[in-house]
Every structure is written in C-alpha cells, then in structure tokens.
Amino acid sequence: xxxxxxxxxxxxxxxxxxxxxxxxxxxxxxxxxxxxxxxxxxxxxxxxxxxxxxxxxxxxxxxxxxxxxxxxxxxxxxxxxxxxxxxxxxxxxxxxxxxxxxxxxxxxxxxxxxxxxxxxxxxxxxxxxxxxxxxxxxxxxxxxxxxxxxxxxxxxxxxxxxxxxxxxxxxxxxxxxxxxxxxxxxxxxxxxxxxxxxxxxxxxxxxxxxxxxxxxxxxxxxxxxxxxxxxxxxxxxxxxxxxxxxxxxxxxxxxxxxxxxxxxxxxxxxxxxxxxxxxxxxxxxxxxxxxxxxxxxxxxxxxxxxxxxxxxxxxxxxxxxxxxxxxxxxxxxxxxxxxxxxxxxxxxxxxxxxxxxxxxxxxxxxxxxxxxxxxxxxxxxxxxxxxxxxxxxxxxxxxxxxxxxxxxxxxxxxxxxxxxxxxxxxxxxxxxxxxxx
Ligand code: CMX
Numbered sequence: 001x002x003x004x005x006x007x008x009x010x011x012x013x014x015x016x017x018x019x020x021x022x023x024x025x026x027x028x029x030x031x032x033x034x035x036x037x038x039x040x041x042x043x044x045x046x047x048x049x050x051x052x053x054x055x056x057x058x059x060x061x062x063x064x065x066x067x068x069x070x071x072x073x074x075x076x077x078x079x080x081x082x083x084x085x086x087x088x089x090x091x092x093x094x095x096x097x098x099x100x101x102x103x104x105x106x107x108x109x110x111x112x113x114x115x116x117x118x119x120x121x122x123x124x125x126x127x128x129x130x131x132x133x134x135x136x137x138x139x140x141x142x143x144x145x146x147x148x149x150x151x152x153x154x155x156x157x158x159x160x161x162x163x164x165x166x167x168x169x170x171x172x173x174x175x176x177x178x179x180x181x182x183x184x185x186x187x188x189x190x191x192x193x194x195x196x197x198x199x200x201x202x203x204x205x206x207x208x209x210x211x212x213x214x215x216x217x218x219x220x221x222x223x224x225x226x227x228x229x230x231x232x233x234x235x236x237x238x239x240x241x242x243x244x245x246x247x248x249x250x251x252x253x254x255x256x257x258x259x260x261x262x263x264x265x266x267x268x269x270x271x272x273x274x275x276x277x278x279x280x281x282x283x284x285x286x287x288x289x290x291x292x293x294x295x296x297x298x299x300x301x302x303x304x305x306x307x308x309x310x311x312x313x314x315x316x317x318x319x320x321x322x323x324x325x326x327x328x329x330x331x332x333x334x335x336x337x338x339x340x341x342x343x344x345x346x347x348x349x350x351x352x353x354x355x356x357x358x359x360x361x362x363x364x365x366x367x368x369x370x371x372x373x374x375x376x377x378x379x380x381x382x383x384x385x386x387x388x389x390x391x392x393x394x395x396x397x398x399x400x401x402x403x404x405x406x407x408x409x410x411x412x413x414x415x416x417x418x419x420x421x422x423x424x425x426x427x428x429x430x431x432x433x434x435x436x437x
Pocket of ligand 1 (some may be wrong): 269270274374
C-alpha cells in the first residue's frame with residue numbers, strides 16, 4: 001500500500017469516532033438554524049428549497065401540481081385506445097400547472113416528434129464507448145454531448161444574456177432535450193442488447209409509444225412506458241437527481257450540463273440504481289432456491305442475511321416518505337390489473353416481500369421508514385415484458401425524471417434563483433459548539 005493511502009487510513013480511523021460521537025451524543029445541538037445531525041446527516045428536513053412543480057407529503061406521497069397520482073392520470077388527455085395519458089400533456093402540466101386540452105397536448109406531441117432524432121455526433125459519442133459501459137454512463141454522456149446545441153449557451157456566449165428573458169432559452173433547451181431522451185435511451189438499448197440493430201421511428205406515435213416501438217416492444221408496453229415516465233418524473237426538489245440538476249443549473253450552466261449531472265446522481269444505488277438492485281436481489285434469491293416459491297421463513301432469513309451483511313434492503317425506506325410510496329402502489333395496481341402479470345411468479349414474490357420486509361426492517365430498528373418505495377416494484381414489470389437487462393432500468397427512470405428536473409430548472413431560471421452556496425464548518429467547530437473537549 002502507498003504511504004499516502006496508509007497515512008490516510010490512519011487519519012480516517014482516528015477521525016471517525018469524532019463524527020460518530022457528534023451525531024450520537026450531540027446531534028440536537030444547534031448550529032444557527034440547523035442541528036449537528038442535520039449538518040452531518042445529509043441536510044434532512046431543512047426547508048431551504050422552493051418548488052411548485054410537486055410536493056411530497058411524508059404520509060400521503062407525491063402530488064404533481066397539487067394532484068395525486070390517480071388524479072393526474074384521470075385528468076390528463078389520454079392517448080386514443082389507451083388508459084394512460086400522453087407524457088407530452090404531463091410535461092405541459094408540470095411546466096404550467098394547468099391540465100392541457102387535447103389540442104394543447106397534441107401541439108407538444110407534434111413539436112417533440114419533429115425534433116426527436118438524435119444528432120449524428122451524439123451517436124458517434126455513444127458508439128465510441130466500450131459496449132460493456134454501464135447504460136447510465138452512456139445516457140449521461142449522450143446528454144452531455146448534446147450540450148453542443150444548447151440555445152442558452154450559444155446566446156450567453158454571444159452576449160445575449162438577459163435575466164428576465166433567459167428562461168426562454170432554458171425552456172428551449174429543456175423542451176429539445178425532452179423530445180430526444182426517449183430516442184437516446186432506445187438507441188443505447190438496441191446498441192447494447194439487441195445486436196446493434198435499430199428500428200425506424202413510427203411518425204404516428206407519441207413519446208411513450210415511440211419509446212416502446214423503438215426498443216422493439218409490444219403494444220401493451222406502450223402504456224408501461226407512459227406510466228413509468230410519468231410516475232418517475234418528480235419527487236419535489238431535495239432528492240439527489242433533482243437537487244443536483246438544480247444545483248448545477250444555479251451556476252447558470254445550461255440544461256444539458258445540469259441534467260447530465262442529475263443523471264450521475266440518479267445512477268447511485270441509494271437512489272435510482274435501487275430498481276436494478278431490487279431485481280438483482282430478487283433474482284439471486286430465487287436462483288438460490290432453485291426457482292421454487294420461498295416460504296415466509298426463507299424470505300425472512302434472506303432479508304436478515306442482507307441486513308446482517310451490512311447491506312440495505314433495496315427498494316425499501318425513504319428519506320421523506322413514512323408510508324408505502326403511492327408510486328409503488330400505482331405500479332402494483334397495474335400488475336394486479338394486467339392479466340398474466342397478476343399471476344407472474346416474480347410479482348408474487350415481490351408481493352410477498354412487501355408482506356415480510358416491513359416487519360423485518362421494523363425489528364431491525366434502523367430505517368425510519370420500513371415501507372417500499374418506487375423501486376421495489378418497477379423492475380418486475382420490465383422483466384415481465386422481456387426488458388430483462390436490469391442495468392437498463394435506471395435509464396428508464398432517467399428518461400422520466402427529466403420531466404421534473406427540467407420543468408424545475410426552467411422555473412428556477414425564470415425566477416432568477418440564486419447560485420446555491422451553503423456554508424460549511426469544520427469538525428472542530430462542531431465540537432466547540434457541542435462543548436466537546
Ligand atoms: N435497508 C436497511 N437499512 C436501511 C434501509 C433499508 N432499506 N433504509 C434505511 N436504512 C438504514 C440507513 O442505512 C441508516 O443506517 P445508518 O444509521 O447505519 O446509516 C438508518 O436506516 C436510518 O436511515 P433513514 O433515516 O431511515 O433513511 P435515509 O434517509 O438515511 O436514507 C434511503 C433513505 C432511501 C437512502 C434508504 O432508505 C435506503 O438506503 N434504502 C434502500 C435503497 C433504496 O431503495 N433507494 C431508493 C430510494 C428511492 C429513490 O430515490 O429512487
């Protein structure tokens with residue numbers, strides 16, 4: 001081991017008890033308006049972000065522009081022949097707070113169709129990456145590559161920045177990006193998992209339907225895509241992907257820099273990658289049992305084994321929610337109401353985990369919320385439809401999450417939100433505030 005790493009290890013070992021003691025014994029000590037445990041522990045509960053796009057109540061779950069998930073699905077114009085709304089109409093709702101008419105929705109549908117194609121240089125960037133690169137890396141790189149075409153960056157460089165009107169360039173970038181993200185995700189999917197064969201776009205299709213078509217999916221999956229993108233869109237602005245996007249945009253970085261950064265945050269296992277982890281955990285567990293249906297005891301044991309090995313139960317717990325995530329419930333209802341999926345063994349197992357895991361987590365006593373989040377349910381639907389490359393699931397999350405993040409940064413710029421710059425303190429300052437020798 002290098003001297004540098006050896007010395008660093010020693011310093012870290014010496015420092016850790018100081019941090020642990022501060023949180024355990026002096027967590028409630030105030031540092032101005034926040035406590036030591038909030039300063040060390042990820043800023044939980046500090047009210048210092050403002051957004052009107054969505055609001056997350058710990059017990060009720062998410063509301064998009066004031067509407068619950070069922071209310072949102074019911075209110076928006078539906079794709080003809082489908083039970084699910086246009087993603088484009090949802091974009092209109094997030095941006096404006098108004099439920100669009102069918103005419104207003106179709107205007108967005110047509111605008112997105114006209115600019116959905118990927119520029120060749122973006123395809124070149126993707127193709128230059130080793131094929132076994134994680135799809136989230138490709139997705140983030142593809143978004144970043146598109147920065148070349150940022151309207152905001154071009155106008156800024158040309159000296160055309162105006163604080164009151166610059167939101168318009170931000171909006172153009174966000175709208176242009178939204179139009180392309182489904183195509184980008186589908187291109188990565190076909191290049192990596194379908195022998196690099198690609199499918200021509202169908203000019204008749206909306207964004208959700210087109211994505212299903214481009215990855216080579218069946219008719220039914222078009223609704224899965226629409227539902228999935230809407231459900232994953234926004235969860236107010238403190239989660240890692242939304243907050244990162246907001247933070248980067250606060251430096252007047254354009255939408256591409258900002259959302260590519262947000263995607264990198266979404267790729268973490270404690271955030272969006274949890275949907276991949278859930279499927280991996282569940283499949284490994286089934287494989288260990290040789291595919292047979294587990295007993296409740298076997299399932300409990302597997303959950304305890306995971307916890308005792310120091311890992312988290314993926315898909316369970318939440319920083320804000322204190323009940324079952326309505327995004328979980330919505331997907332669960334989709335499963336229950338879809339013939340074939342309702343009896344699907346993997347769904348049966350996911351249902352069983354839902355019955356057992358909250359009890360185990362409660363007994364374990366650490367997680368503040370023992371209930372499932374959005375990621376506990378989403379992979380099973382993808383798997384059922386044959387999207388079994390679970391490393392791709394977070395890209396699906398990322399296409400949807402863009403709706404919320406990009407609506408937010410459009411408004412951030414319109415309202416001239418300041419560059420984000422919280423203040424840091426040293427461990428010694430915390431110890432002084434706590435009166436620790
Ligand atoms: N399994 C085991 N332990 C868990 C847990 C879980 N599912 N959820 C929380 N805990 C633990 C935490 O790791 C923490 O332990 P330490 O004190 O040792 O650090 C303790 O319980 C308290 O954590 P918390 O206050 O309840 O939760 P946090 O706000 O710190 O973290 C989250 C929230 C989501 C990161 C956490 O619940 C977790 O790791 N869940 C599993 C991963 C997951 O599903 N992530 C997806 C969330 C949704 C999304 O963003 O996509």
